[in-house]
Amino acid sequence: MDNFRLESPQSSIYSPNYSFAFKFENEHNYRKTAGWMGDNWHTSFYYSLAYVTFIFFGKIYMSTRPEPFRLKGPLALWNVRISSFWTWLFILSKAPELIDTVFVVLRKQKLIFLHWYHHATVLIFTWYAYADEASTGRWYSTMNYSVHAVMYTYYALRACGIKIPRQLAMSITISQILQMIMGTYVTIYAYYCKSMGQPCGISFSTLYAGIAIYISYFILFAQFFISSYFGGSKSSSKKEKKVQ
Known part of the structure; x- marks a missing residue:
């Protein structure tokens, strides 16, 4: 597939411009990786298709099993994995993050729409945005990294059988909602800046996709928060499923 980018070929948003940068940061050729992502951005659809296919057939298979897989050890190990560094590896990390759903399916837990919709679409969007060298990319990745750092620690502790205050789970969901609000604003x-003719290194196609996705995420996370914590059900705590 032909490379679909770029509207602002001189963009350098992914090159290190900090007061201190490690040697491997300076040696990283962001334009080369962005070019590869652009030439191969359709690969993200293959990952998402395989992901949704696993969900469908995995749930069918698990319905034939009398007991779910426990997977306590692997689940705890998975949630304490070291986060990928910087933007490119942040994008690539969205593919292995699909494994989160493997644990949900094999443990016969309830798989809500928000969980798999978010996983499948965020992989495609972040891949596309990186190949476009979107100037908003650092906002997206920084917010996501921050929320995930707390969230995966929380789920790792739960997987180890450690009881965590309900208020922490609520605060994580609130931080996710705030992330979606901020993402929509950015x-x-x-x-607005690009429409006014101001220099802004992002394509309109990425902007349209970003606005649609962030608004849909906000609506779904808000619905999840309300139904989980204010649904009036005594078992509402059981609805606290992992969504990232």
Whole structure:
């Protein structure tokens, strides 16, 4: 497939411009990796298709098993994995993050729409945005990294059988909602700047996709928060499923 980018070929948002940078940061050729992502961005659809296919057939298979897989050890290990560094590896990390759902399916837990919709679409969008060298990319990745750092620690502790205050789970979901609000604002602001003719290294196609995705995430996370914590059910705590 032909490379679909770029509207702003001189963009350098992924090159290190900090007061201190490690040697491997300076040696990283972001334009080469962005070019590869652009030439192969359709690969993200293959990952998402395989992911949704696993969900469908995995649930069918698990319905034939009298007991779910326990997977306590592997689940705990998975949640304490070291986060990928910087933007490119952040994008690539979205593919192995699909394994989160493997644990949900094999343990016969309830798989909500928000969980697999978020996983499948965020992989495609982040891949596309990176190949576009979107100027909003650092906002997206920094917010996501921050939320995930707390979230995966929380789920790793739960997987180890450690009881965590319900208020912490609520705060994580609130932080996810705030992330979606901020993501929507940043994307709309970038759209405004670009519409006004101001220099903004992002394509309109990425902006349209970003606005649609962030708004849909906000709606779904808000619904999840309300139904999980204010649904009026005594078993509402059981609805606290992992969503990232």
